[in-house]
Amino acid sequence: MCGSLQTGWLLCWILWCQFMKRWNDGLEYKKPGPALFNSYALYAYDSVWLAAQALETFLNSNGTVSYSNDPKLRDVNGSTLHLSSLRVFDGGQKYLDTLLTTNFTGLSGEVQFDSDKNFIHPAYDVLNIGGNSFRRVGYWSNHSGLSIVAPETLYGKPVNGSLNSNSKSDEHLYSIIWPGETSETPRGWVFPNNGKPLRIAVPNRRSYLAFVAKEKNPPGVRGYCIDVFEAAINLLPYPVPRTYMLYGDGKRNPSYNDLVNAVALNEYDAAVGDVTIVTNRTKIVDFTQPYMESGLVVVVPMKQAKSSPWAFMKPFTIQMWCVTGAFFLLVGSVVWILEHRMNHEFRGPPSQQLITIFWFSFSTMFFSHRENTVSTLGRLVLIIWLFVVLIINSSYTASLKSILTVQQLTSRIEGIDSLIASTEPIGVQDGSFAWNYLVDELNIAASRLVTLKTQEDYATALTKGPKAGGVAAIVDELPYVELFLSSANCQFSTVGQEFTKSGWGFAFQRDSPLAVDLSTAILQLSENGDLQKIHNKWLLRSECTDSLNPVDENRLSLSSFWGFFLICGVSCLLALLVFSCRVYTQYSRFSPHEGGDGDGETEDIRPATRADLIEFVDRKETEIKEILKRKHSHNSHDSKRTHHSGSPSDDAGGAHA
Numbered sequence: 001m002c003g004s005l006q007t008g009w010l011l012c013w014i015l016w017c018q019f020m021k022r023w024n025d026g027l028e029y030k031k032p033g034p035a036l037f038n039s040y041a042l043y044a045y046d047s048v049w050l051a052a053q054a055l056e057t058f059l060n061s062n063g064t065v066s067y068s069n070d071p072k073l074r075d076v077n078g079s080t081l082h083l084s085s086l087r088v089f090d091g092g093q094k095y096l097d098t099l100l101t102t103n104f105t106g107l108s109g110e111v112q113f114d115s116d117k118n119f120i121h122p123a124y125d126v127l128n129i130g131g132n133s134f135r136r137v138g139y140w141s142n143h144s145g146l147s148i149v150a151p152e153t154l155y156g157k158p159v160n161g162s163l164n165s166n167s168k169s170d171e172h173l174y175s176i177i178w179p180g181e182t183s184e185t186p187r188g189w190v191f192p193n194n195g196k197p198l199r200i201a202v203p204n205r206r207s208y209l210a211f212v213a214k215e216k217n218p219p220g221v222r223g224y225c226i227d228v229f230e231a232a233i234n235l236l237p238y239p240v241p242r243t244y245m246l247y248g249d250g251k252r253n254p255s256y257n258d259l260v261n262a263v264a265l266n267e268y269d270a271a272v273g274d275v276t277i278v279t280n281r282t283k284i285v286d287f288t289q290p291y292m293e294s295g296l297v298v299v300v301p302m303k304q305a306k307s308s309p310w311a312f313m314k315p316f317t318i319q320m321w322c323v324t325g326a327f328f329l330l331v332g333s334v335v336w337i338l339e340h341r342m343n344h345e346f347r348g349p350p351s352q353q354l355i356t357i358f359w360f361s362f363s364t365m366f367f368s369h370r371e372n373t374v375s376t377l378g379r380l381v382l383i384i385w386l387f388v389v390l391i392i393n394s395s396y397t398a399s400l401k402s403i404l405t406v407q408q409l410t411s412r413i414e415g416i417d418s419l420i421a422s423t424e425p426i427g428v429q430d431g432s433f434a435w436n437y438l439v440d441e442l443n444i445a446a447s448r449l450v451t452l453k454t455q456e457d458y459a460t461a462l463t464k465g466p467k468a469g470g471v472a473a474i475v476d477e478l479p480y481v482e483l484f485l486s487s488a489n490c491q492f493s494t495v496g497q498e499f500t501k502s503g504w505g506f507a508f509q510r511d512s513p514l515a516v517d518l519s520t521a522i523l524q525l526s527e528n529g530d531l532q533k534i535h536n537k538w539l540l541r542s543e544c545t546d547s548l549n550p551v552d553e554n555r556l557s558l559s560s561f562w563g564f565f566l567i568c569g570v571s572c573l574l575a576l577l578v579f580s581c582r583v584y585t586q587y588s589r590f591s592p593h594e595g596g597d598g599d600g601e602t603e604d605i606r607p608a609t610r611a612d613l614i615e616f617v618d619r620k621e622t623e624i625k626e627i628l629k630r631k632h633s634h635n636s637h638d639s640k641r642t643h644h645s646g647s648p649s650d651d652a653g654g655a656h657a
Contacts, residue, residue, distance in 0.1 A: 046106030054099040058091065061098075066090045118142075123151040128176050138173035146173055186239060197241035198514075201259060201268040202226070203275075204248035206430070207454045208480055210538050212273040214246060221246070224538035228291050229272045229506060231530055232521035240514070244272075252453055253431035260285055263507050270514070271507040276433055276477065278502060286510055289519035290503025291531065296434055297481050297494045299474040300413050301462045315399035317557045324392065327565060331385045332361025334572045338378040338579055341620055345371045364389055377575040384571045388564045399556050413473045415496025420444060424472035427452045427461050434475050437500070458484055462492055479504070483539060 059065075067087035075084045089095070103112045112120040123141040127134045141151035175183050202221045204214055212223035221244045233240055245268065248254030256275055263271050264284035276294060277287045308314075316324065336357050339346040346356060360371055364386060373379045413419050419426065420442055428435050430453045438444040450471050452458055464470025476484075478498060485492060508515045525531040558565075 042106075042108045046108050046111055049104070049106060050099065050102055050111055053104060054095065054102045057102065058095050058098045063091050063094060063098075121151065126173060128174075130177055130179070130181075135177075137176060148172065148174060197243045198269040199267075200242050200244050201247040201262060201271045201273075202244050203254050203256065203259060203271075203273040203431075204246040204250040205254075205273075206250065206252050208274075208483060210483060211479070214250060220244060224534060225273045225504070227534045227538070228522070228525070228531065229518075231525055231534065232288075232291075232518050235521040235524055236517055247271075253429065255431050256433060257281070257436075260507055263509060266509065269509060270512075274479070274504050275507050276502055277505045278433055278437075281507070284510070285507045286512055286515040287505035287507055288515050289522045290505050291522050291525075292479055292504040294477045294479055294502050294504055295498035296416075296437065296475055296500045297478050297498050298413065298416055298419055298496055299458075299462070299476065299481055299484070299492055300472070300495050301465070302491060302493045311404060312400065314403050315396050315556055317555055319558050320556055320561070323558055323565060327385075327388075327568060328361040328365070329357075330572060331364070331381065331568065332357045334381055334576060335360060335373065335378050338375050338381065338575060339371075339373055343372070343374050343378075347620075365393070377579055381568075381571055381575050384568055388561075388568050391564060392561065395556055395560075403555075413495060416442075416475075416499045417496075419473055419475075422472065423448070424466040425450050425470075427458065427471040427474035427476075429476050429480060432476065434477070438475060455484055455487070459491070479539075 066089075068090055069084070070086065070088045073083040073086055075082060100113045100117060103110075105111070109123070110121060114120050121141060121143060123139060125136050126138040126140055126146065128137045138146055138148045139151050140146050141154075144151050144154040147154070176185075177183060178186055202212060205212060210224060212221065212225045214220075215222045226244075233242070247259050247262070247268075257280075259271050259273075260275065260281045261284065262268050271285075274292075275281075275287075277290060281287070313321070336346050336353070340353075346353065348356075356371070364382070373382055413422065413424075425448050426438065426444065427450050428438065430451045435446075435449060435451075438449060439446050450461065452461060452474065458474060461470040462474065466472045473495075474481075481494060485494070506515075506518060522531070525534075
């Protein structure tokens with residue numbers, strides 16, 4: 001910038017015209033047209049004038065030009081520089097002070113220095129250069145910074161937010177036109193590719209177009225894979241010019257091995273789509289971080305299971321049935337023992353009592369037992385058992401309902417192992433790496449493999465089955481299978497586990513820096529949830545609501561109920577122990593033989609042998625209590641009679657003495 005005053009501008013213009021005349025006249029070699037020079041020539045010209053004026057001022061102030069040796073300058077052995085011959089200007093410091101105090105207006109503007117030896121009011125035009133032309137978009141000075149206002153109008157005014165109310169709008173530049181004739185600020189350096197956009201190959205698929213497909217209007221590509229790639233590209237700190245190029249004719253799925261080979265042979269710079277990361281492909285190209293988990297699974301047809309006459313036995317395992325039946329009999333027997341002595345409904349001939357035990361035991365299953373329990377111990381055992389029966393009934397009903405509505409496999413294929421062992425045909429998606437994997441890795445005959453081109457072919461082949469020209473199962477990657485099953489009305493299902501673990505990634509030529517940068521971007525998409533949002537946009541489908549679990553998984557085993565049986569068993573055991581102690585106490589109160597009742601009759605109340613204990617237990621409780629009552633009163637009568645008969649004897653003995 002030239003000076004800060006209008007006179008300064010006029011003086012600059014006069015000096016400029018004089019300089020240009022002398023410049024053109026002084027050139028020994030002149031080319032047609034104006035003389036060529038730049039701003040550095042102006043600074044050099046002013047620098048020479050600055051040195052000359054400072055020297056003139058130095059000499060006019062009685063300064064002398066003298067030199068002396070500098071003791072610091074010494075020659076090194078063998079040196080040819082001869083530093084010791086150099087001399088130091090004695091008036092250097094004074095000349096420097098004179099130089100810093102010099103003030104004049106030169107071709108480049110006002111030349112003046114402050115106390116810190118810095119140039120006062122340096123100012124520059126900010127130019128926007130495009131092609132062979134340029135435009136001024138603002139100014140810069142150490143006083144005002146970047147601004148669209150000329151610095152000379154801001155000299156002497158406060159800065160850093162203390163300007164007038166309109167100054168904030170001046171603290172910027174005019175719009176910049178960037179390469180490509182765009183006003184959008186670039187994000188950084190442009191990805192170098194010899195100035196050409198990246199050639200990105202996109203598989204032109206026939207099936208599963210939700211992942212990647214050709215866009216008809218406007219022409220282009222679309223799909224889940226494309227959205228993930230675009231989202232990752234937008235996270236890079238630099239722009240990536242790119243052009244999508246379809247690979248394949250669209251009549252069938254292209255070979256993905258050939259697609260990856262084309263990238264390795266420099267026919268394309270990258271491959272974007274549902275490209276599976278496998279070992280052979282990683283040897284010739286670089287893959288990004290997987291953006292979709294994948295793996296091979298087996299798909300088989302399903303149908304409604306036929307009703308079986310023994311379906312009611314399936315809710316429980318054999319062990320569960322046996323233990324449940326045993327506890328029904330156990331509880332019935334325990335209740336009979338506890339009620340037999342005091343409840344007439346549990347008495348009678350042996351055959352009737354046996355029938356009563358069985359009837360009472362199994363009638364509790366439906367809470368329809370008609371016999372009343374009168375003993376406290378019997379009621380306690382029965383309450384606990386009825387609670388267990390309630391739980392068992394509810395579980396049985398739920399399990400039976402689930403089993404009767406569950407879908408079951410129509411083929412014997414249970415996974416990849418049984419599929420390998422069979423000789424039935426296997427369906428494989430056209431263009432998938434699954435063909436090579438089954439043949440090369442699992443040694444399955446290629447004659448067994450059937451190529452399927454569309455999703456309709458999947459359903460048709462599975463529905464027909466191997467006997468009608470179809471397939472027994474389909475081996476494909478999990479993302480395709482999930483999309484297929486979501487639209488198959490629950491007619492098919494996967495069996496077994498994934499027998500490979502892989503993923504989908506974007507393929508680039510070896511040593512491409514984009515592979516690393518995009519891997520970081522994919523991780524960022526996964527962390528912030530954008531990857532899941534893209535998945536939901538393209539691949540979210542309704543799930544099959546019917547249960548696909550095998551029947552065995554719905555069967556109830558003893559491990560689910562052993563706690564209830566344990567509680568019931570312990571309660572029965574405790575009740576029997578209390579009952580036994582009570583019976584033993586009653587039994588022990590009887591003497592071996594009881595005397596007559598006063599009329600000369602004698603009744604043997606307690607059985608003479610231990611074997612007769614059963615007969616004692618079989619007696620009614622009321623009879624036992626009555627006998628004990630009679631025994632107690634008889635013993636009291638005997639003790640009184642003995643007491644009265646003993647008194648005369650004593651008198652007779654005394655008289656005899």
